[in-house]
Amino acid sequence: MHTELDHLAELAGKRRISRRDFLGRAAALGASAALATTLAGKAFAASPVKGGIIKAGLQGGESTNSLDPALNLSQVTFNFCKQWGEFLVRLTPEGGVEN
Numbered sequence: 001m002h003t004e005l006d007h008l009a010e011l012a013g014k015r016r017i018s019r020r021d022f023l024g025r026a027a028a029l030g031a032s033a034a035l036a037t038t039l040a041g042k043a044f045a046a047s048p049v050k051g052g053i054i055k056a057g058l059q060g061g062e063s064t065n066s067l068d069p070a071l072n073l074s075q076v077t078f079n080f081c082k083q084w085g086e087f088l089v090r091l092t093p094e095g096g097v098e099n
Contacts, residue, residue, distance in 0.1 A: 005026060005029060058076045059076075061074075069091070
């Protein structure tokens with residue numbers, strides 16, 4: 001069975017099958033979710049690419065929420081910005097930014 005999983009990981013690494021197909025086929029071969037995810041992580045390891053879409057479903061958000069860290073007035077936007085941006089800069093009391 002490892003030969004088939006290795007072959008799937010190789011196909012995934014060459015982008016010949018999607019991550020979804022890889023996980024589905026690995027599950028069909030009887031691989032556990034943990035093993036398949038580990039193999040998929042290695043197969044799909046790639047350099048980060050700028051851009052893309054992030055979707056988040058958070059309870060308690062408001063229509064006036066902003067991704068501007070200076071305007072985080074609720075826990076929802078604060079938590080989202082912390083997870084998404086990890087506060088690469090901080091606001092100074094004067095309103096400037098620092099690393």
